[in-house]
Amino acid sequence: xxxxxAVIQLVYVLAAACFVIGLHLMNSPATxxxxxxxxxxxxxxxxxxTLVLLIHDGTVTAAGWIVLIxxxxxxxxxxxYSARTVQMTAMPQLVSMFNAVGGxxxxxxxxxxxxxxxxxxxxxxxxxxxxxxxxxxxxxxTLSGSIVAAGKLQGVITGQxxxxxxxxLINVALGVIIxxxxxxxxxxxxxxxxLVVVLASLxxxxxxVLPIGGADMPVVIxxxxxxxxxAVAMAGIVIDNWALIVAGALVxxxxxxLTKLMADAMNRSLANIIVGGFGTGDSVVAVAGPGxxxxxxxxxxxxxxxxxxxxxxxxxxxxxxxAAAQAQHAVAELASVLEDRGVxxxxxxxxxxxxxxxxxxxxxxEANVPYPQLKEMEEINxxxxxxxxxxxxxxxxxxxxxxxRAGTAISGMPILDVDQSRSVIVIKRSMGTGYAGxxxxxxxxxxxSMYFADAKSxxxxxxxxxxxxxx
Amino acid sequence: xxxxxxxxxxxxxxxxxxxxxxxxxxxxTLHTPxxxxxxxxxxxxxxxxxxxxxxxxxxxxYILAFVAAFFAAANVVGGYVVTGRMLxxxxxxxxxxxxxxxxxxxxxxxxxxxxxxxxxxxxxGRPA
Numbered sequence: 001x002x003x004x005x006a007v008i009q010l011v012y013v014l015a016a017a018c019f020v021i022g023l024h025l026m027n028s029p030a031t032x033x034x035x036x037x038x039x040x041x042x043x044x045x046x047x048x049x050t051l052v053l054l055i056h057d058g059t060v061t062a063a064g065w066i067v068l069i070x071x072x073x074x075x076x077x078x079x080x081y082s083a084r085t086v087q088m089t090a091m092p093q094l095v096s097m098f099n100a101v102g103g104x105x106x107x108x109x110x111x112x113x114x115x116x117x118x119x120x121x122x123x124x125x126x127x128x129x130x131x132x133x134x135x136x137x138x139x140x141x142t143l144s145g146s147i148v149a150a151g152k153l154q155g156v157i158t159g160q161x162x163x164x165x166x167x168x169l170i171n172v173a174l175g176v177i178i179x180x181x182x183x184x185x186x187x188x189x190x191x192x193x194x195l196v197v198v199l200a201s202l203x204x205x206x207x208x209v210l211p212i213g214g215a216d217m218p219v220v221i222x223x224x225x226x227x228x229x230x231a232v233a234m235a236g237i238v239i240d241n242w243a244l245i246v247a248g249a250l251v252x253x254x255x256x257x258l259t260k261l262m263a264d265a266m267n268r269s270l271a272n273i274i275v276g277g278f279g280t281g282d283s284v285v286a287v288a289g290p291g292x293x294x295x296x297x298x299x300x301x302x303x304x305x306x307x308x309x310x311x312x313x314x315x316x317x318x319x320x321x322x323a324a325a326q327a328q329h330a331v332a333e334l335a336s337v338l339e340d341r342g343v344x345x346x347x348x349x350x351x352x353x354x355x356x357x358x359x360x361x362x363x364x365x366e367a368n369v370p371y372p373q374l375k376e377m378e379e380i381n382x383x384x385x386x387x388x389x390x391x392x393x394x395x396x397x398x399x400x401x402x403x404x405r406a407g408t409a410i411s412g413m414p415i416l417d418v419d420q421s422r423s424v425i426v427i428k429r430s431m432g433t434g435y436a437g438x439x440x441x442x443x444x445x446x447x448x449s450m451y452f453a454d455a456k457s458x459x460x461x462x463x464x465x466x467x468x469x470x471x
Numbered sequence: 472x473x474x475x476x477x478x479x480x481x482x483x484x485x486x487x488x489x490x491x492x493x494x495x496x497x498x499x500t501l502h503t504p505x506x507x508x509x510x511x512x513x514x515x516x517x518x519x520x521x522x523x524x525x526x527x528x529x530x531x532x533y534i535l536a537f538v539a540a541f542f543a544a545a546n547v548v549g550g551y552v553v554t555g556r557m558l559x560x561x562x563x564x565x566x567x568x569x570x571x572x573x574x575x576x577x578x579x580x581x582x583x584x585x586x587x588x589x590x591x592x593x594x595x596g597r598p599a
Contacts, residue, residue, distance in 0.1 A: 019512050020489055026505055027496040029561040036508055036558055040551045043515065047547075050518040060525040067533045068524045071540030072517065078541075079549025086553060091503060098510040098550050101542035105516045108539035112523050112532065131476075225506055232513045233486075237479045239519055245479055246486040247515040253490025254509040258502060351499060358502025365560040372563060376499045 004056060009242065011049040016246035018042025023250060029371045046243050075101075088366045089323050092356040093153045096221055099228045100146035106231035106248075107139025107198065110238050114194055133182045135234035136194060137201045142227040144205030149220050152209070153355060159214030167207065174204040208274060214355075215397075215435035216273045218262040221356045223270070226255025258357045265351035265377075267403075267413040296431065299449035301458070304425050305465035307449075308334075311388035313344045315380065317418055319353055321394020321428070322455055323363050330459035331393060332367035337466050346373050348380040348390075348416050350398040377416060387421035392442070393455050394427070396434030402441050409436040424448040427458045500561075507554040514547025 018038050025035025054060050060068075079098075086094045110132050151157035177200045185193050212220050233248025263270050308314055316331060335345045347369065353360035361374050375383075384390065392399055399418045403410045418424055419442050426448060433439060442448055451458055497505050520543045524536030 015515070016486070019515075020493060023490070023497075023505070023508065023512075024493045026501055026508060027493075027498065029498075029501060029558075030563070032501055032504060032561065033555070033558045036504075036551065036554050039508060039512060040555075043511070043547060043551065046515055046518050047521070050521050054521060054525050061528065063533065064525050064527050064536070067527065067537045068521055068540050071524075071537040072521075072544040075541035075544030075546075076548040079545035079547070080552055082545075083549040083552035083556065088557075091507075091553075091557075094549070094553060095503075095507055095510055098507075098514075098546050102510065102513045102516060102546045105520055105539045105542035105546065106513075108535050108542070109516060109519045109523055112527075112535045112539065115535075116523070116526055116532065129476075131479075222506070225509060228513050229509065232516045232519075233483055235516060235519050237476070237483070239523055240475050240479060241519060241522065242479075242482055243515050244519050245482050247512045249483050249486035250490040250494075251509040251513045253487050254494045254505060257491060257494050258506060261499075261502075349499070354503075356503055357506060358499055358504070361500045362503045362557050362560070365557075365562070368560075368562070370564050371500055371561045374500050 005053075008049050008053045012046060012241065012243035015042040015046035015049070015243050018045070019247055019250055023254070088363050089326070090154070091362060092217060092221055092354075092359060093150045095356060096146045096150035096153060096224065099221070099224045100143050100150065103139045103142025103146065103224075103228040103231050105139075106228070106235040107136050107143065109235040110135030110139065111194065111198065113238050115191060129238065130186070131234045131237040132194075133185065133197065135231055135238055136198050137178060137182065138227050138234065139231035140198045140201035141205040141208065142224050142231055144202040145209045145220075145227075146205075146224045148206050148209040149212075149217065149224060152212075152214065153217060157210075161213040162210040167211065171204065171207050174200050174207065178204065212273060213435065215352070216266070216268075217355045218352050218357055218359075219259060219266070219268075219270070219273050222255050222258035222262050224255075226252050226259055229253070229255055262352060262357055265414060267410070296443055297446070297449050299425065299451050301451070301461040301465045302469060304449065304451055305462050305469055307389050307423060307425065308338060308343070308391065308462065309341060309466045309469065311338075311343055313383075313387045313389075314338060315346055315348050315384065315387045315390045315418075315421065317348045317350075317390055317392040317395050317399060317416055318360055318364070319350075319393065319395025319398065320355060320360075321396075323354060323360070323394070325394065325455035327393065327456040327459050328363045328367035330456050330463070332364065332369050334459050334463045334466070335369065335373075337463050341466075346375050346380065346383070348377070348384075348418075349374055350377055350395065350416055351414075352398065353395065377414060381417045384417045384420040388423065390418045390421040390424045392418060392424060392426040392428075393459070396428075396440055397436045397438075399442050400434075400436075400438070400440045401445075402438065409438050418442060419445055419448075422447065425451055427451045427453060427455055429454060504554050504557045504561075507550060507557060511547055511550025511554055514543055514550050517543035517547050519543075 019042050022035040022039030025031040082094060114132055152159050178197055181193050181197050229248045229251025233245050236244025236248055338345050349360050364374060397410055399416055400410060401419045402408045403413045403415045424447055426443060443450060520539035524540055527533050527536045
């Protein structure tokens with residue numbers, strides 16, 4: 001290794017250190033912004049070092065520079081535009097698209113390296129490395145899978161699980177093609193074979209995400225994030241670059257942890273989620289809860305406002321319905337009016353409240369809710385017993401006490417203990433069921449009042465009523 | 472198995488362990504920005520795209536290099552900007568209270584200044 005190459009390698013190590021420190025600083029909202037800056041600095045240094053290395057080597061042709069610069073500039077423009085204009089509700093789609101392009105780029109690096117070195121004397125001709133294969137397979141699966149996931153989130157592709165006759169057979173066939181061809185390539189290098197592997201992996205990515213329902217998206221996005229990281233790390237091994245390996249491994253770890261957290265929050269195994277969405281299985285037999293045909297108590301804005309205004313402690317339980325109704329700002333305004341009256345307000349955030357891990361927190365932060373009010377499930381659950389009113393908005397399955405009993409579709413899923421508060425107000429358009437397709441026993445609880453309305457208009461009415469009735 | 476591969480695998484495994492250790496401490500509140508930050512970090516594949524793209528000398532090579540650079544640049548720039556934009560919204564205290572709205576009779580109230588956070592955030596995306 002020349003001393004110049006050694007310096008560049010050390011700069012990559014510095015960049016990797018910046019990534020680790022940047023992620024470490026994200027352990028608190030107070031330091032997270034600095035973390036992002038440290039990480040950005042690491043990235044700038046790594047890219048700059050790469051450019052210096054290329055200029056120093058002087059191997060780049062003029063055409064090569066033009067292609068790379070045009071590609072990078074066009075990509076930057078697209079990335080910058082989408083990052084600046086994206087709505088916070090659409091964040092999962094954007095993250096999914098970034099997973100797609102990251103995985104795609106990683107796969108291309110591996111494929112390009114393969115094409116380029118194959119004809120060289122002493123190149124990979126004869127064998128193929130495991131890293132190249134993993135890079136191409138995982139990268140391609142991530143690319144197509146993430147695009148389908150983004151399409152589902154955006155509503156371009158139905159959010160319902162897409163399961164058709166023979167789909168499982170196709171998956172098995174694709175798996176056999178991928179593994180078989182890859183095994184063949186380990187012995188004999190072949191460009192057409194690599195093409196087969198990539199195409200089959202792209203198809204597999206589509207088939208993997210199609211049968212997954214909208215409510216499972218937090219898990220899918222996390223999993224694809226882990227895939228992208230792994231693909232980048234494999235690309236790093238292919239081209240023997242430490243910065244890529246470290247960065248890819250960090251992302252792989254992050255995605256892996258989030259995948260596990262999300263799957264745990266739904267009490268479902270990864271295999272179960274990938275095989276099929278909620279409501280598609282026939283193994284679950286609903287067990288009627290106590291008082292299956294109990295009466296539902298309905299309430300109007302004025303009464304609900306009085307309950308809230310004279311409470312000393314209120315917990316707001318937001319679900320994805322809140323975001324779907326674009327009611328984040330309306331709920332924040334109601335909370336601030338209540339706080340002005342001295343009511344203690346906090347938010348109970350279930351891990352899968354949004355469409356990706358932590359999504360609801362971002363939506364509420366955008367509506368200027370201070371982050372100390374956003375409480376995680378473990379933190380807030382003991383507080384429900386000391387709460388006068390719980391206000392449930394657009395959350396369903398995560399509040400259903402049936403999860404504590406065996407034999408229901410959601411048995412064992414960790415839930416928010418909303419039913420332990422002194423009274424409950426649920427804002428909901430109808431008695432419709434959630435993703436699990438079962439009745440929510442919270443709604444028929446005697447201390448629960450149902451406020452049937454659209455979340456946004458209901459919150460507006462509540463805020464106005466609190467202001468006028470108790471001014 | 473070559474020395475380079477053994478070194479690479481060692482680095483991979485150690486980095487994975489560091490990642491698990493560091494990321495396990497991130498609170499659920501920040502999971503979306505975390506994922507977005509992780510996203511921008513894997514944008515380092517841009518360096519990889521540059522390193523191999525320079526060896527292109529035919530049409531196929533140029534096309535692959537262009538697409539790889541395009542994908543990776545979109546990933547890295549977009550990732551950092553959107554992470555910064557999100558983190559900027561996390562505040563310990565609510566910003567200066569909005570002017571007290573005159574009490575209006577019950578009715579569909581309009582939330583005050585719904586776009587305030589949006590515009591200030593959009594104006595602050597850092598160029599990368």
